[in-house]
Amino acid sequence: MEEERFDIKKEVFDFVKLLVFWFVVFLVVTRFIVNPIQVIGNSMYPTLKDKERGFSSIISRNFDIHRFDIVVVEAKDNSNDHWVKRVIGMPNETIECRDDVIYINGEPLEQDFLDEEYVASEVATYGRFTEDFGPFILGEDEYFLMGDNRQHSTDSRVVGAFHKDEITSVGIFIYYPFDEFGIK
Structure with missing residues (x-):
């Protein structure tokens, strides 16, 4: 019975191939399927x-975007953030708050x-939950986006509407912390 010889060059080459494969898979997944996020x-x-x-x-951004969807957009403050x-x-649509x-x-x-409960606590602190704004008249390809924490959000009320091509992804699935695991 012949013993196989350990070939370090072959092992290193196989390892590098495996790394390249997983790197390509990672790039494809994060470029075309899902966007990893941190809030x-x-x-x-x-x-x-x-x-x-x-x-x-x-993928979802290529289909219909619906009212109340949570989306990720390119920041309008030239920071390269989302x-x-x-x-x-x-x-x-025409949107305003009174x-x-x-x-x-x-x-x-x-x-x-x-x-x-959160809305009530914000009203108790600030006198209202959402400051008056608008009216904003949205164009053919424009969306008005707001944070749920209205007193502490920079959003369309400040920077204006977002075009569909500025929306990079739709929906959020939280995996960490584990007690928040799920679709938001």
């Missing part, structure tokens, strides 16, 4: 918390996704 800041609190980690779907925000206004009520085309908007 930085409290603009989406309490829905998303600072330092949470997860993935967002790149912001996580919620879609409030859709293309060709007396803590958001109106879409003149109709009040129900925001059932907001945490009622």
